[in-house]
Amino acid sequence: MRDHTSELRLAEVLVEASDTLADDFDPELYLSRVAGHCVELLEATAAGVLVDGDHLPALVASGHPRPLALDLLKTQQGGGPCVDSLGTGRAVPPVRLTTAESARRWPEFTAQARAHGIGATYAVPLRRRETTLGALNLFVADASHGGAADGELRLAQAIADMAAVGLRNHRTYTEYRTLTSQLQSALTSRIRIEQAKGILAERWHTSVDEAFAALRRYARRERLVIAVVATSVIEGSLDDAALRDGWSEPSGEAP
Template sequence: MHHTTREGRFAAALVEAADTLTETFDTGDHLRRVAERCVELLSAWAAGIVLIDGGEAVALGGSASGGREEAALELLAAQRDGGPCLESHGSGRPVPPVSIGVAHAAARWPEFTERALRHGVVATFAVPVRRRGTRFGALNVFATALPNCASDSWRSELVVARALADAVALGLENHRAYDRSRSLAGQLQEALSSRVRIEQAKGMLAERWQVGTDEAFTALRGHARRRRMSLDRVARAVIEGGPVDRL
């Protein structure tokens, strides 16, 4: 559905940011799409999201107006030694608009501010990507003009950015839970399948040797131990017609 109003586009962006329950989910693509929506909604020069684990960036996605996505990614990557993303992530609070020129003169985030000035970025702010007590990273917005922090416009932009960041965090948390549930389901299915194969192999040996199933299982287990093989692997071999030592 095409949304023409800002409110409609904002609502659609929130849904997109939280929609992560798919098998084809790709973190980098997801972050890039959210960054695109952020640029569109805030009329920003660029925006990006960095996911941080153990103080290191583990994933990032950026977008910029005029097709300068590489510049946006460069500004995110330049924050490995300090920047609004790391600061917001570390504190769990927004970093309000910062003049790049002032920050550079004060030697605050030297590498980042130097790159930002090179691209004509005048100001930046960041909000944390977090869900309750879990901090995932930060969303960073870059502008070519200093906002008036006392204006309603700035407060509105901060609300939009924080809402998008919260939706991203919700989506990431849900995808982690989705991955865990799929992994657990796979493990349970494999355990069940293994048990079925072992029972099948046990029955085949009992019939082959004309013995009870307990004796057949003892032989199956003993063969696995002597050959240092898993019981399931031995069962597979039996089902495929392979021999088993009978003691």
């Protein structure tokens, strides 16, 4: 019988990467876990994610193991596979760091990576259609990994793509929740204003339009949000004389 363990583990990782619709979502922790899964599935020494910050590589990155990943990512301020992938939106295939070409291409990064015992590296973008949100960088001790099969690069890209979907979905979810909250607040404010208008119209024996005009006039004079004034009217905490200041009683109406 075929062993499906690796396929099942990959499926679990992809499902987890897509599960970002939560109010307590932590992007840094999320990306760190994605990097950790890449270390596990792709047998890497370390992995990290560099995110796009206003079209510049952000200095704060996530990775696993965190100290090693952070060091290798921060070293790439002078150039490196993750920065290249982030800038171009394309994958950087596995590169041996033991070659003179690597030293010429990324001198500072190559020296630091070799000091940590890293022999090869590759990177893939976190992209959603035409938008690149960051880049995932994998670091491998074995220099022979520089000739790794295309399947590993594709697997890393699949995980990165799912992470990009997860990040974008959370952003959409957050925007939706914000809009819902704003709409609910507006509805609540409208209800309170209508209640206050009714209370004043009945108390003053006038129309709701006149009552609303008094509410608005007081709010402008005191530089308050009209919904706040309406709440004070409903709660009975607003001085009626102050509210009626400047209001002219309609002719023929009882006060």
